[in-house]
Amino acid sequence: MNSSTDSARIDTRQTMQAPALSLPEIVPTTLPALDERVTGLLAEPTYPRHALGRIETLLQQLVRIQCTDPACFDGLSLDRPQVLVFAADHGIVDEGVSAFSQDVSRQRVEEVLRGQAPLNTLTRLHGFDLTVVDAGLAQQLLPPADAEDSVALLSRKIGHGTRNMVLSPAMSLRQAISALQAGMDVVRHLPGRVVALGDIGVGSTACAALLLSRLCGVPLPDACGRDQESAGVDSLRRQHRLEKLQAAAARHRKAVTPLEALAAMGGFEIAMQAGAILQAASERRIVLVDGFVAGAAALVARGLCPAVADYLVFGHRSTEPGHRLLLIHMQAQPLLDMELRVGQGAGALMAWPLLQAAQALLARQMPDT
């Protein structure tokens, strides 16, 4: 931590050398006339005002995302929804911060590729197209022989897992930028107006806790969760985990910008999700965000471009105590609170029918539909 090759200093030098990060343009969606249009459409004389509650505010957001002119508003399009799952490994797992070994990340991805994961069930139920992206698993990922045809696999491997961030930055700035741009690139080629985001990677909640702590000023013990069981970590392990995360935070204490924090303490799947979020927002897609790790990616994306927040729909609040704090900092109220801990985007997909219900309730009031 106190060595002269301080990682923050290395990062600073890398900033000079790294390619410039080119961010897509994201337009804020605020348009009060459109909100009033939605409220007016939903109002009925036989019910109290705002009787549809959060469905009304959700609809206002969705309509603002898809429509730029109240005069041309003709309903919502939720066709061909896409779910993107980014998978990567984390060097900090070497420090014993997770109950699972790195090999489990690959097993989880293979389960998805075989169509046998909880996510696949929800994908089929709700009619999503599923794309799995190897953002940086430690091992070589070979599609299993019994892989399901409907699951697309993209290899955008930035590295074989990040480095152990207790010892050095998780990735170089160059890698962080490559990962962000790979995420943008993946979204650019997707159809549809909705992208749901999930992730797979043992150790990823440690990154999410560190990013939350650094970017929002949340004390690390709170970001890690003082009381509850977290990420397969039992009470005996929790103190050990916190100490390791504190060591990582101290080592990278100078990594304070979103990009520096992402490189020093993030993960390839988090960086790629952040890129995907930015690109999707720039194309005025609805971004459906899953749990703590995808939330940390959203936090990074917001740090890079604040207007992105207008495009984010938070599907689910996980049991991770840090996730509750993250959502407060994002001023976001998730649609569901089902205490899921499977990652993968499962929480985002479970929330999907609420968007469909909202769309149908709006279409019901549209003169032309």
Next chain:
Amino acid sequence: MNSSTDSARIDTRQTMQAPALSLPEIVPTTLPALDERVTGLLAEPTYPRHALGRIETLLQQLVRIQCTDPACFDGLSLDRPQVLVFAADHGIVDEGVSAFSQDVSRQRVEEVLRGQAPLNTLTRLHGFDLTVVDAGLAQQLLPPADAEDSVALLSRKIGHGTRNMVLSPAMSLRQAISALQAGMDVVRHLPGRVVALGDIGVGSTACAALLLSRLCGVPLPDACGRDQESAGVDSLRRQHRLEKLQAAAARHRKAVTPLEALAAMGGFEIAMQAGAILQAASERRIVLVDGFVAGAAALVARGLCPAVADYLVFGHRSTEPGHRLLLIHMQAQPLLDMELRVGQGAGALMAWPLLQAAQALLARQMPDT
């Protein structure tokens, strides 16, 4: 209130005269071996324990409802879900406790019959059969000329609205029992393993607040909501409403059993919903409960037969402050918190996809499916 023809005394006399209430037998569902079976099916070595969170506890409940023997367990059936909407009017509306007139109840029902209400949209989206029951609207209900064929209308009118409970009991014990039995009867003729319950009736939240206060010992100002806008009642009206409800509670202070409280301060649609809940539970159907008013019916049903609680799935928490307290007293955590105030069962239907997701996630782990 202090007259010698005290309503509580009248009620007591009516108890003697009223026909005996015949309740169906309801068996508690507790079966730890079955819960363990579900947990075992959902467990996976690559995820933390109980990774599906509340989906796991929901599945345990649904499986317990449908299965009596772990050895014969072969998955969940959610085919042909039914939604029942009970409509009635309330004499207490004469006291100005609602922002709407009684005529609005009929208008809301007609909107449902024409297939144009929010509930119809959700019914179509989620494939429910819809039955509307006139439990006691003030006016004669004629199916509109442009009624939708798919909506069934049953007339089980107990009276033309209840009496004004500030002046006398809302209904006689005989009427309460007739309404309970009509509710049982309606369910008896329905197909499917799931019944969702909703209600329409201006003034019904006043009944729900009074029943909550009486049956759970909640102070009436809390049951009515001290702070928030409630049931279309603005802040100026709230004090007036509370005074009227306090007068009703004082008049019926001796109505302490669930049946007496239901008769004195309930509504026909609440009584009929309570009967429907009891019958559905006795047939081991899953009962999907909507907001505050359906919740009050569930409270009455639980008072009459505590085992019924095992069969109740609470779909939605409304903005009514009393509803939050009611759910705490039922020890229930609703699936959604969308701040809806449309009644009708809309909240229950919005929660339905979570039951479907749970079913699919269980089926995925069943060897034979």
